[in-house]
Amino acid sequence: MTREELPNLAESKLTALVVDDNFVNQSIHQKLLARLGITNEVVCNGKEAVDAHCSGRNYDLILMDMDMPIMNGIQATKRLREMGIESKIAGVTTRANEGEKKEFMEAGLNDFQEKPLTISKLLSILHKFDFYVQT
């Protein structure tokens, strides 16, 4: 897909939360979302993601890293589901062995993608969640 062919989802007014402790990944994931017209915020670990929700913020989509200090992605996903958060949560991690993937999915993910995240992987996530319909 060329730069010019990227869909613009700004009209959908989607919101997203990037949860990742790595500044390089934060920057890339935020830019990926912004290029598709998705308003987004970033936090550095699972606890900050939980705190954001406790303060009343809510998001259509959460991109959740697995390995983070203080509270990792598995713990954060479980906690958010316990709180009744129904946002779509996509796990995004470099850990890809079946056992780790299963544990992450069972924590309450709706989808899982292996890093590095690309435009087509993000569109696949959005398509799975019916946020994007390919024409």
Place this chain on the structure above:
Amino acid sequence: MDLVQMQKSLQDYTKSLFLEGILDSQFLQLQQLQDESNPDFVSQVVTLFFQDSDRILNDLSLSLGQQVVDFKKVDPHVHQLKGSSSSIGAQRVKNACVVFRNFCEQQNVEACHRCLQQVKQEYYLVKNRLETLFKLEQQIVASGGMIPAVELGF
């Protein structure tokens, strides 16, 4: 050197980075994200990568230099570096980190020391090459030209 020659040099130089395996397709993903609203996106992210990597490599040197190596400290650093190098397309750095992590799992101190040297070598190589790439781009922009898209053709 005129503008057309500079643009050709840049294209050839960029292609060589892919052919040598220094960069992979993830770097092209970053370039696709760059636009008029953020024309320096790639260099900004790569600069973040350099800052992050310098810190991690320093921490790794310190951790591996301890009398008793704590692999619970070493492995997460290598994991971080593997993640960020993969995210910017620094393929050889990423691959060196994969090997490094395997030896961390085995708690093989000597092999980890060798791996750290290999990772540093690959990192300084990609850093040097990317800094040259950005200089070439700046020269083209300063001459009033556009950065040509890279056509890899493979």
